[in-house]
Amino acid sequence: MEIGPYFLLATLEGAVTAAVLALTAVGLSLVFGVMRVVNIAHGEFFMLGAVIAWWVAQAVGGHPALGFAAALVIAPLIVGGLAAAADMTILKRLDYDPERTIVATIGLLYVIQQVTLMTYGPEARPVEAPFGTRLAIPWIEHAEGGWRLYWPWGLSTTSYKLAVMAAAAAVLLGVWALMARTRIGLVMRATQMDRGMALAFGIPVERVYALVFGLGAGLAALAAVLIVPIRQAHYLMGADPLLLSFIVVIIGGLGSLPGTVVAAVLIGLSDGIISVFFSPTLAKIIATLLVALVLVFRPQGLFGTRAA
Amino acid sequence: MLELDGISAGYGRAQVLRELSLTVETGEILCLLGRNGAGKTTTMLATMGLLPLTAGAVRLDGREISRLPAHMVPRAGLGYVPQGRRLFADLTVAQNLEIGLRARRSGPETLEEVLTLFPRLRDRYQQRAQTLSGGEQQMLATARALCLRPKALLLDEPTEGLQPSMIEAIRRVIVQMRETGVAVLMVEQRVDAVLSVADRVTFIENGQARESLSAEALRRDHALVERYVGV
Numbered sequence: 001m002e003i004g005p006y007f008l009l010a011t012l013e014g015a016v017t018a019a020v021l022a023l024t025a026v027g028l029s030l031v032f033g034v035m036r037v038v039n040i041a042h043g044e045f046f047m048l049g050a051v052i053a054w055w056v057a058q059a060v061g062g063h064p065a066l067g068f069a070a071a072l073v074i075a076p077l078i079v080g081g082l083a084a085a086a087d088m089t090i091l092k093r094l095d096y097d098p099e100r101t102i103v104a105t106i107g108l109l110y111v112i113q114q115v116t117l118m119t120y121g122p123e124a125r126p127v128e129a130p131f132g133t134r135l136a137i138p139w140i141e142h143a144e145g146g147w148r149l150y151w152p153w154g155l156s157t158t159s160y161k162l163a164v165m166a167a168a169a170a171v172l173l174g175v176w177a178l179m180a181r182t183r184i185g186l187v188m189r190a191t192q193m194d195r196g197m198a199l200a201f202g203i204p205v206e207r208v209y210a211l212v213f214g215l216g217a218g219l220a221a222l223a224a225v226l227i228v229p230i231r232q233a234h235y236l237m238g239a240d241p242l243l244l245s246f247i248v249v250i251i252g253g254l255g256s257l258p259g260t261v262v263a264a265v266l267i268g269l270s271d272g273i274i275s276v277f278f279s280p281t282l283a284k285i286i287a288t289l290l291v292a293l294v295l296v297f298r299p300q301g302l303f304g305t306r307a308a
Numbered sequence: 309m310l311e312l313d314g315i316s317a318g319y320g321r322a323q324v325l326r327e328l329s330l331t332v333e334t335g336e337i338l339c340l341l342g343r344n345g346a347g348k349t350t351t352m353l354a355t356m357g358l359l360p361l362t363a364g365a366v367r368l369d370g371r372e373i374s375r376l377p378a379h380m381v382p383r384a385g386l387g388y389v390p391q392g393r394r395l396f397a398d399l400t401v402a403q404n405l406e407i408g409l410r411a412r413r414s415g416p417e418t419l420e421e422v423l424t425l426f427p428r429l430r431d432r433y434q435q436r437a438q439t440l441s442g443g444e445q446q447m448l449a450t451a452r453a454l455c456l457r458p459k460a461l462l463l464d465e466p467t468e469g470l471q472p473s474m475i476e477a478i479r480r481v482i483v484q485m486r487e488t489g490v491a492v493l494m495v496e497q498r499v500d501a502v503l504s505v506a507d508r509v510t511f512i513e514n515g516q517a518r519e520s521l522s523a524e525a526l527r528r529d530h531a532l533v534e535r536y537v538g539v
Contacts, residue, residue: 190407199358200390201408201456202382202383202410202412
């Protein structure tokens with residue numbers, strides 16, 4: 001097989017990574033943007049989403065689509081609820097002090113991780129995809145007598161992977177509409193711009209914070225439910241999404257939703273392509289290098305606005 | 309009637325207000341005068357519940373609003389025009405006003421009244437707040453507070469850095485609010501601006517309210533101004 005089909009395959013794999021990454025990173029970005037909280041436990045909310053998805057799928061049984069559909073609803077709700085509770089019981093008591101919330105969310109990371117290890121165990125477990133028709137992709141080649149289509153061996157994707165991309169795009173559009181078009185979005189943006197003035201105009205900032213923290217964690221959990229039929233649920237699976245989310249959020253500009261999505265596509269695709277042609281480690285090295293360059297030459301991120 | 313009854317407040321360990329007491333009657337403009345650091349803005353923040361009180365109470369028409377959580381204070385009928393305006397900069401004029409309207413569920417007729425007071429804002433309705441001129445921003449900050457249909461209005465240096473025509477526009481609205489029975493508490497640095505609008509003046513020094521006298525008396529005798537504000 002020539003390079004073209006390989007490249008297409010790598011791009012498709014990268015696009016799945018990008019879709020899931022965009023959801024996770026938007027959650028992180030939302031929490032930082034509105035609350036100014038650097039949530040180190042974000043990756044663990046992702047992991048919890050996957051683990052709860054496995055549990056729900058086990059409990060429901062029957063056709064895999066049933067369990068998956070239930071997980072798609074239940075896992076983000078449970079994780080979002082847990083996060084909102086963590087906000088009200090822990091972060092609120094620290095007055096959202098930037099340094100102390102970092103330490104607190106590091107603590108939260110270990111608590112969630114170890115509780116999962118003690119209950120769910122160290123195994124990696126899959127959730128069956130609700131559907132997964134293999135779709136062969138044609139490629140064109142030049143043979144004697146002109147161009148012709150053929151189906152290279154191994155060049156394929158599944159209907160499920162395409163559905164992940166579509167679902168991620170739909171959810172991201174939903175988040176954008178929520179922020180830009182609804183009253184609750186208006187309240188969140190006002191809180192983000194000036195917390196004191198939000199209070200002075202009757203906005204219940206504490207409730208907004210609990211909602212935003214829950215929403216951010218719920219997005220991570222939703223991303224994990226989408227990916228768990230492709231990659232398995234494991235108690236240590238939160239580290240990579242956390243690192244990549246931070247990379248994406250820094251490159252895109254903290255608190256900027258469009259920037260986060262663009263950076264997620266960039267990092268997800270390059271991660272997929274470089275991982276296939278070279279090595280996953282090199283992909284991480286390049287992504288981290290990109291962060292360093294962005295921080296040196298454009299500290300506010302590609303789409304961020306410089307603080308006045 | 310807005311009543312500050314022996315309130316103390318501060319930042320961390322630094323106490324700024326020391327049992328400060330004052331009252332603003334309905335339909336009265338009370339002006340706070342004092343040097344930088346005397347505690348004028350702190351008085352505003354503490355009244356709004358944005359700084360916790362360590363002693364004392366704030367009452368609005370007899371109701372103790374200092375016991376309420378901060379976001380319930382404006383809902384009791386307290387409108388705030390902060391120093392430096394502090395608009396929601398990325399939101400449009402319409403959205404800034406909507407947040408003001410939502411605080412006490414004011415209807416569209418309130419919005420209509422406010423836009424009649426500041427017709428300039430109608431022209432800028434869909435523009436983002438940060439693209440407005442300084443005077444227009446001050447109009448918006450004032451309009452946003454009026455959207456609450458406040459019983460008491462707190463204004464922190466509303467004419468700071470504005471050109472005379474804008475100062476006049478803001479002054480007219482403040483006087484109009486007094487006519488409708490709003491209790492107005494105002495911080496202002498420029499003595500001449502104070503004397504042209506205030507009914508009463510209270511001097512603040514070291515976080516305490518010192519003398520309180522009518523603007524009339526102050527116009528006749530400038531000596532007190534020199535003592536509390538002069539350099």
